[in-house]
Amino acid sequence: MISSAYIHIPFCQHICHYCDFNKVYLKGQPVNEYLSFLDLEMQLTLQKFPSDIVKTIFVGGGTPTALSAVQLDVLCQSIRRHLPFDQGEFTFEANPGELTEDKLLVLQKHGVNRLSFGVQSFNNDLLKKIGRTHTVEEVYSSISTAKAIGFENISIDLIYSLPTQTLSDFEETINMALELDLPHYSSYSLIVEPKTVFYNLMQKGRLSLPSQDKEAEMYELLMEKMHKHGLHQYEISNFAKAGYESKHNLVYWNNEEYYGFGAGSHGYMNGIRRSNYGPLKKYMDPLKERTLPFIEENIVTKQEKMEEEMFLGLRKIEGVSKQKFEHKYGLDVKEVFPSSINKLVSQGLLKEQDDFLKLTKQGKLLGNEVFQSFLQ
Known part of the structure; x- marks a missing residue:
């Protein structure tokens, strides 16, 4: 929805x-x-x-x-x-x-x-x-x-x-x-x-x-x-x-879906990420023919969804819920990203706290490095 x-x-x-x-x-x-x-x-x-x-x-x-x-x-x-x-x-x-x-x-x-x-x-x-x-x-x-x-x-x-x-x-x-x-x-x-x-x-x-x-x-x-x-x-x-x-x-x-309207906007609908034309004329021309002004449509694979779940979810201070991840994708997050998680934990950038994987204080300072490690 x-x-x-x-x-x-x-x-x-x-x-x-x-x-x-x-x-x-x-x-x-x-x-x-x-x-x-x-x-x-x-x-x-x-x-x-x-x-x-x-x-x-x-x-x-x-x-x-x-x-x-x-x-x-x-x-x-x-x-x-x-x-x-x-x-x-x-x-x-x-x-x-x-x-x-x-x-x-x-x-x-x-x-x-x-x-x-x-x-x-x-x-x-x-x-x-x-x-x-x-x-x-x-x-x-x-x-x-x-x-x-x-x-x-x-x-x-x-x-x-x-x-x-x-x-x-x-x-x-x-x-x-x-x-x-x-x-x-x-x-x-x-x-x-x-x-x-x-x-x-x-x-x-x-x-x-x-x-x-x-x-x-x-x-x-x-x-x-x-x-x-x-x-x-x-x-x-x-x-x-x-x-x-x-x-x-x-x-x-939370990696949920949303509409994106207007020139240069991005949307995420029905598992597909879409982006609109940016220049005004290129945005408006397809609409004159009652056609949506997409310049690009990318079907997001399950692997990509899981990667996005991590690098977006870890921006939140509460982190990523292991339980919600498994409910959403049917897989244990630690089995999907074993080397990334182990390495980041050993470097003191990521920690496990109850149900959550979250950034440490040092992890917040080096957030981009943490997020990059989940992009395969």
Whole structure:
């Protein structure tokens, strides 16, 4: 049963220096036409892959809040018309400074109950360096307006290991973020991806990044500060008050199926991972013929599903349940991955605790190495 949906809005008022998601500058783009084809994609997809209920919806980008209030209303009407969503988690990504009161009221009217703000830093100089156009003052203002309208489930994203960022600077960002007393925080280390401004600068030797040791110090500081503030770490990059964990993201980490709508989006339906065309014209052209805009379809083998179960599930702090793994695949996880598990345990990166295989403290610091070891 497919019970979650991701919807991609590829438009941005500006392009951040680190972003490699599918996006285009908003100005001059066929936004209304795109929303019309997005509506059609939802209709055609639900006809082909029906679902009784959708429990989580996540609208990301790009920047969904770059749309006007009228366009947001059109988008939300499409979502509510086609997706069987009654009660659950309905999240919109937002940029500080863009989510005005009229837009918030539109979202609230359609049942959006969770906001995820891309804050990244509480240092105005650093925000400029990474290509963000909002200010710290706009972060406070946007969150204050959202709270006043009645939004309680608010999350913010932070990035660390940014160019020229120091440990003390990141500590100040964490402190200022925690002063907002929000129920959820996500924080990721910077990854320099191809086809980004930062990648081009790095190729020219003009990107000054903190060392790996400094990055590890920032992550340890993050975990310590969040714990002291009463936020529990439920995934390697996510912290929440009890009951405010991201239900949508847990769908990914639990290796469950979900719809993916919009240009460049990915979905996982009926055992097949599908990806849509990214360029707007290539995305919209098949839909003109009432054909779904898939660029790629991959049937996931049982072996691949088990590998994904491990490298996604181990992101969760609780880890992977051996019992659930066996129930899902009919095999003992320790017999499927004997050498990987034994090696990681002997290296002190993985531990067995009751029914779970989970990362150790050192394993969290070297998570990517752990995850890679399950890819055959």
